[in-house]
Amino acid sequence: GAGVSQTPSNKVTEKGKYVELRCDPISGHTALYWYRQSLGQGPEFLIYFQGTGAADDSGLPNDRFFAVRPEGSVSTLKIQRTERGDSAVYLCASSSDREIFDFGPGTRLLVL
Amino acid sequence: GQNIDQPTEMTATEGAIVQINCTYQTSGFNGLFWYQQHAGEAPTFLSYNVLDGLEEKGRFSSFLSRSKGYSYLLLKELQMKDSASYLCAARDSNYQLIWGAGTKLIIKP
Numbered sequence: 321g322a323g324v325s326q327t328p329s330n331k332v333t334e335k336g337k338y339v340e341l342r343c344d345p346i347s348g349h350t351a352l353y354w355y356r357q358s359l360g361q362g363p364e365f366l367i368y369f370q371g372t373g374a375a376d377d378s379g380l381p382n383d384r385f386f387a388v389r390p391e392g393s394v395s396t397l398k399i400q401r402t403e404r405g406d407s408a409v410y411l412c413a414s415s416s417d418r419e420i421f422d423f424g425p426g427t428r429l430l431v432l
Numbered sequence: 433g434q435n436i437d438q439p440t441e442m443t444a445t446e447g448a449i450v451q452i453n454c455t456y457q458t459s460g461f462n463g464l465f466w467y468q469q470h471a472g473e474a475p476t477f478l479s480y481n482v483l484d485g486l487e488e489k490g491r492f493s494s495f496l497s498r499s500k501g502y503s504y505l506l507l508k509e510l511q512m513k514d515s516a517s518y519l520c521a522a523r524d525s526n527y528q529l530i531w532g533a534g535t536k537l538i539i540k541p
Contacts, residue, residue: 324474362436362519362531363475376528411474418527419463423474 345414460525
């Protein structure tokens with residue numbers, strides 16, 4: 321079946337701009353996670369959704385970052401006033417049981 | 433604090449066996465995961481241990497000792513395609529995954 325998909329696969333933007341990153345989880349997976357990964361590092365937790373609600377947003381670095389999942393399926397990660405330090409691969413993962421995480425291919429964000 | 437330690441890089445020979453170690457310190461413990469990540473790709477699930485002992489799955493095995501806060505991933509009959517980063521992650525009492533930085537495994541012919 322279809323796995324987790326993320327769009328766009330690559331995004332180049334200028335400092336100060338607004339970006340939206342989209343995640344389509346596996347159908348039926350109620351848990352959805354956003355992570356950020358820098359080169360040579362493990363994934364860094366950002367936010368976790370259970371259904372439509374953000375069950376844990378403690379990993380969001382500051383108020384420029386926001387994520388929604390209005391219908392309990394697709395999620396959008398929104399970054400305002402982007403900074404060069406936001407450049408990373410943004411990974412989305414979904415799970416049906418919070419045991420096995422299926423990761424999407426990631427969005428590579430480059431802020432110039 | 434919460435912490436995962438694993439070697440940065442390891443080198444092994446095609447056909448050989450390699451063991452990648454991981455030590456963890458978390459607030460509570462709800463399982464230890466190993467993921468494989470090829471360069472430029474997303475992590476893919478390899479194994480999950482929640483009880484002490486060895487879990488074998490084909491060429492890959494994973495071991496856990498909860499009392500020692502220690503796990504290892506054992507890869508047998510290494511193939512060139514096994515060249516990748518191997519990520520260790522421990523799940524804490526809040527069911528959050530704490531990730532290590534990954535071990536880059538280089539396979540030489």
